[in-house]
Amino acid sequence: MRSSVLVAASLLHLLVLAAADKCSWQNCPAYTQNEDVLNVHLICHTHDDLGWIKTVDQYYWGSKRELLTVGVQYIYNTVIDELEKDPSRRFSLAETGFLWRWMLTHDERQHERLKKLIQNGQIEMIGGGWVQNDEAASHYIEIIDQMSWGLQYLNRTFGECGRPKVGWQIDPFGHSKEYANLCSKFGFNALFFARMHYLEKAKRIQERNLEFVWDSSDDLKTAILTGAFFQDNYGPPPGFCFDRFCGDDPIMDNEELEGYNVDQKVQMFVEHIKKQRSAQRHNHIMLLMGSDFQYSDANTWYTNLDKLIKYVNEKANGTVKVFYSTPSCYVDALTGSGVHVEKKSDDFFPYASSNHSYWTGYFTSRPTFKRFIRESNAFMQLLKKLDSFAFVNGGTPKWFSKLDRSTALTQHHDSVTGTAKQAVTDDYAKQLYRGWEQGTATLNGMVNQLTKKTESSSSLPVQKFCLLNETNCDISQKSPNFTVTVYNSYIQAVVRIVRVPLHFQAAKVFDPKGVEIHSEVVKSFLTSQLPSEGRAPFELQFSVTVPPLGFVTYFVVGQQSGVEDAQRLEKLRRQKNATTRWRRNLKTNETTVSNGVVELTFDANGLLKAFTDLASKTTKPLRQEFLFYKGMGNDHIQPTGAYIFRPNGSKPFPVAPSASLKIVKTNLLVEMRQVFSPWVSQVIRLVANKKVVEFQWTVGPIPKEKVNPVAKEVISRFTTDIASDGYFYTDSNGRQMMERRRNSAPAYTYENTEPVAANYFPITSTVYIKDAQSQLTVCTDRSQGGSSLQDGQIELMVHRRAFHDDHWGVEEPLDEPGRTGKGLVATGSHFLMLEAAGDAKLKQRVLAQEVFHEPFLTFAELRTPVEDYLKQRKTEFSGLLTPLPPQLNVLTLELVKKGVLILRLEHILQNIDDKVLSAPFNIDLKGMFAGFEIVNVEELTLGANERIVSSDFSTQSPLRFSRLSSTGKTNVKMGPMDIKTFRLEVRPVQ
């Protein structure tokens, strides 16, 4: 059953009009209502990637001309010149990250010229994010941030007329339902893009369905008018590319000279218009006049577009009316045309441009970079949250730091996707490092502030990060005595076993009160895949409890002479009742390992075989193994590469038939250390009494044959007996769960041309399969591609290495050298839960949050005895005064200026997740946080760039987002999947 909806005018729109002078959407060109005439909206635009072939700053300046001669600064300069010549000319501008660069490098007089063009409606801001973010690998927190900073920057710089009205995702390689949902929460009236699966595209053209209303959340009932472009790109119709770097002839309109082509051009133009009209339901035609880095000499464009408008209007016998327009003027015209469109509720993954070109490789490409981005964002959230408390105690706000900018930058659809050149990726990593440097300084200032006991407290020892994945730690190597500070940006307290690189065989650990606690020392797992330099031979384990929105400091006192202390520790250890155990069955050679709640069984080959829930005494088969697909090389038209996943055959090869298995057990946790091959190893970790199993994989360097190397795509595969019946579930940017069905597509007739790649979906944080009894869930610590190619199975692609370019523009094979030049080694974790079906949903949501908010650890030298330290410094801090319900999350707590915070609250459950906990609930902001008192509350749109002023809109129109009133009340109602954004005016309390 298809339902179609009337695209109705937006009241929101009209309301805002009254206030401002003449923004682009108030200054729309006149069009005709005559049904026999086609209105052609020329949308002048440029698509400027924040890094891809060149780095973002090379693109901005126009350096590295040998790669590409364009420079974005010239685009702004020449567009401004050309617009000033004629008030009917229009331009639409996306990518706030470039706008910021232009503002930074131009003076007041130039700023005024640009502002004027925005105020008189000649320039319309579209999209408005810092970048055009990816929609597969970006986490929703990352998307909200990068969009908000762009939107807030526009508001602060240009006011009301700088506010974008449409989402603009013209280049990303697939589109998520959650992004569409967020767009309606940003207050956009419509969303535009270019790319969709070629079969869906063909069907939509045939059914005149390129424009539709996207139902983007079952919980929030959001809907957004969505327009996919008629052509397979976001450029002009063939023959009408007038950029200085295009090959098309200009319009030559003087018969005294050779080359007169006006009639021919008009003819061609009208033919294209008619073709596009036949795929539409109304008389408005939107033409994208511009493309990648175009308008660096805007004169070539406007000279010819002026003529095109003149001659088509003159010579098309009144059947066509062409004019300069903008996306929101087009949306306005469309809503005025009374057109009915269809609805859609699934998403646009995976994207395929043809039968063998499935863009599902980039879900995994550059796995370590993807993790670095995610971790950087988590670090930034921590800083922002804790800094809010430090500030009210007298710290200084640092809005828009390097970390903010670099985490926003790397959400770009050629960055987090892993589809930029290696040199550009190195530049992104450098920007993130700069962010960490500045962020670490901020952290030090903040901790110093929050731990001071008196104004004369001695200065806090410098806090540093360590490479814990590689058991590499400067401080613990140099100094036998050190502090470990553990930070928690989540709003629930966390209990963790921390593992600290240790260069001594023994150490004492003291808790934040100075009381010695139980700790364990084990030998490090030093896999030969990583360089051994600087790596600690031992690991110290101890349990920490970190309060919500806070941190705690523990003390490690190293012991040079091991013997006596080893005995002492042994005693401490024996006092504890061990819940962890393991044994090997000599007859079957099977090994079982238990942590008190879960028992894992490994077969004689060292591979995981079964999972037992000790409480319910149920055992399920559970196999985990590593395999790889061989990728197509360039003897095929479409090789596998940075964008494309194209395996040669649908059967993956096992990395090894068996693994060596070593069990390392303490009272706190058991590690099952597996070595599969010289390039694949894994630690499976069971923490005492916890039901989640961690699989920490280390993959690389992926072998490269000396002659004719073959691409390899490495997967970790979990196999159970769950009767999943072809279905599996993957998250949409870490938020709503999407139902996926193998060898099937909701929107078109599936063709099985790529049996593996076409079944791959982005897994930003979570994938699960289920039947009536059980659910198997895997949460990831970064985005990856994955699928369920057999019932009962989940596979995740963890790493890939390819040796040929895949012909989509990057012109480099995805052959990452890594630190040694021999190939990149990637390490990361999968967190697995096998639960009874009914119990899994809340646990799965909380697990995903915990993985995102994994505590950070800093280390500092301890130069004084613990007692002295305790006299000088507080060792515990929490920003939360009362415990909050598990279905709530504080998404954002961000200081924007003195006394003003942005707070975002989120209900992490969907309606279908839990009968009780999914229900709406009320929460009072008063008394929630420590250190400040709320003086005033205002509700803002998701981008925090606009106040929500009125609640008297009906929510029937798909073009409108529902607006709630700002009452100044601190009591807030949160329904399933709600995200609410508030501006808090606060005053410190001691």
Ligand SMILES: *[C@@H]1O[C@H](CO)[C@@H](O)[C@H](O)[C@H]1NC(C)=O
């Ligand atoms: C306009 O009409 C004339 C005369 O009928 C015809 O020759 C010409 O092709 C038409 N032009 C267009 C663009 O349709």
Ligand SMILES: *[C@@H]1O[C@H](CO)[C@@H](O)[C@H](O)[C@H]1NC(C)=O
């Ligand atoms: C938008 O900018 C204006 C002008 O600078 C400012 O007064 C207003 O508070 C801003 N809106 C928000 C929600 O920050």
